[in-house]
Structures are given as structure tokens and as C-alpha cells.
Amino acid sequence: xxxxxxxxxYVGLMLGALVVLDIFSELQRRRFGPTRTDDRIFRCKNxxxxxxxxxxxxxxxxxxxxxxxxxIVF
Numbered sequence: 450x451x452x453x454x455x456x457x458x459y460v461g462l463m464l465g466a467l468v469v470l471d472i473f474s475e476l477q478r479r480r481f482g483p484t485r486t487d488d489r490i491f492r493c494k495n496x497x498x499x500x501x502x503x504x505x506x507x508x509x510x511x512x513x514x515x516x517x518x519x520x521i522v523f
Contacts, residue, residue, distance in 0.1 A: 489520040 488501040493511040502509040508517045 491518045491520055493518050 486501070487504040489504055489506060489509070490499065490501055491509045491511070492499050493514060493516055495516040496511065496514045498511055498513040500509070500512055502520075506520075508519060510517055
């Protein structure tokens with residue numbers, strides 16, 4: 450083998466190792482990362498406070514001022 454083949458194999462192995470480490474770290478991030486919640490997001494029309502409540506609630510009372518609010522629709 451000549452030197453150029455050895456350098457090519459070395460660089461290829463290093464790039465392959467980086468790809469494997471990147472895939473492994475992405476799988477770890479997905480496994481231990483925060484999961485999406487089904488809670489609804491509300492914004493109070495009286496005081497502007499943003500809060501969440503259970504997904505089965507159609508109207509929720511603001512924890513700051515007590516006004517009933519509709520959920521935000523995105």
C-alpha cells in the first residue's frame with residue numbers, strides 16, 4: 450500500500466467514527482429529552498398571563514386574576 454491509500458483509510462475511519470458518535474448522541478438526546486405534552490395553552494385576556502391546563506379543559510380559569518379564558522389556537 451502506498452501512503453495516499455493509508456491516509457484515505459485513516460480519514461475514512463475517523464469520519465465513520467464521527468458519524469457513529471453523532472447518531473449515538475442523537476438517539477440519546479431523543480430518549481432523554483423532554484417529551485411533548487398534550488396540555489392546552491391559555492393566555493388571559495385580562496392580565497396577559499400565559500399558562501397551561503389539561504387537554505380536556507375547554508375553558509380555564511387564570512391563576513393570576515381568575516378570569517375564564519379560551520385556549521390559544523395555533
